[in-house]
Amino acid sequence: MNTTVTHEIVVLGAGYTGMLATVSLAHRTRKLDVRITLVNPSARFTERLRMHQIAAGHELADHRIADLLEGTGVVFHRAAATAIDAANRTVTLDDGATLHYDNLVYALGSATDTGLVPGVDDHAWTLNDPRLAHKFSTELTKLAAKGGTVTVCGGGLTGIEAATEIAEAHPDLTVTLISAGRPGAMMGDKARAYLNKALDRLGVVRMVGVKVTKVLPGAVCLESGELVASDLTMWTTGVKVSPLAAQAGIATDAKGLIVTDPTLRSVSHPEIHAIGDAAAVRMPWGQLHGTCQTGMPTAAYTAATLTRLLRGKTVKPFRIGYFHQPVSLGRKDAVIQFTNADDTPKRWYLVGKAAVFYKQTVSNSPVPSFKLSKHVNTPTQLSSGGRATRKTA
Known part of the structure; x- marks a missing residue:
């Protein structure tokens, strides 16, 4: 038996x-x-x-x-x-x-944490759910028809990609990126300079070194007490599991x-x-x-x-070791900062069409990887990190 x-x-x-x-x-x-x-x-x-x-x-x-x-x-x-x-x-x-x-x-x-700042859960949008993202896009189209303001809170990679994507798709809207630190702070000077030029080209307003303390129905409140008008607010900072x-x-x-x-x-x-x-x-x-x-x-x-x-x-x-920081800047532009294993920037970077091609090739949809993995053993590491990962902590 x-x-x-x-x-x-x-x-x-x-x-x-x-x-x-x-x-x-x-x-x-x-x-x-x-x-x-x-x-x-x-x-x-x-x-x-x-x-x-x-x-x-x-x-x-x-x-x-x-x-x-x-x-x-x-x-x-x-x-x-x-x-x-x-x-x-x-x-x-x-x-x-x-x-x-x-x-x-x-x-x-993980998901974006909406409980860190009052009003975020009630008055801000996140990228946690595709259904909410679709609803946001509908509201964005309505707003673009009459003109208005969109505020993206958080200057990390998600915030940068969201702000540039929205600004490119809806050039008549005023898009403001609010960040406690420098957008692209993890990049080298030259890659970050290119990032800022792209933000300028797309008309993205930056408010850097400021903290949002509350989100209201039509504005965000800064630590200084200043109110920034915002018809639509997207929250991209903070993580919860x-x-x-x-x-x-x-x-x-x-x-x-x-x-x-x-x-x-x-x-x-x-x-x-x-x-x-x-x-x-x-x-x-x-x-x-x-x-x-x-x-x-x-x-x-x-x-x-x-x-x-x-x-x-x-x-x-x-x-494992890090090897790049790919950031899309709308559909037609991107910047790739190559990194050391510990995610600190190297000298090398890519911009423009070459960066777009690289990002689409290396870090686009994972679906082809899923399909390939049905038939072959998936490599367990794209970068082992070399000697850096074998040092004593």
């Missing part, structure tokens, strides 16, 4: 990292007695890094998760996880179902990210693998920040690592 018990793997979250981990796992474990279940509340795969394009009025392809999983044997369960019982290894879903896992891949990602891990008693840091060992397994519950924005991953120079260029390798690495563990093989620690 066959007494083999199917090994249950549950993946929570079908964002960039969750999807890649799932598809890669399905390919790598196809000869093992494994059942993989992917849990996500939406049936549509959201290209989070391109949400600013939706907000500006561009349409993206409608990718359905079930279609992306076709042929993999993965079970897709459309629901949201509401609780994790780490002791009994179960996940409770909002549709009443309870899933058992032998291994859990925690890929719930799901509270599920902390609520379950899984070891997390102060921000709620799962603390991982060198193989991206929970230090308190090694059967749980955390990837992407949900994981606190440390390299010798410090903790990785949430970006696609490090998140996707954590997914590919975890798929390979979990497969090796199931086969009784040893695994090597995860190593």
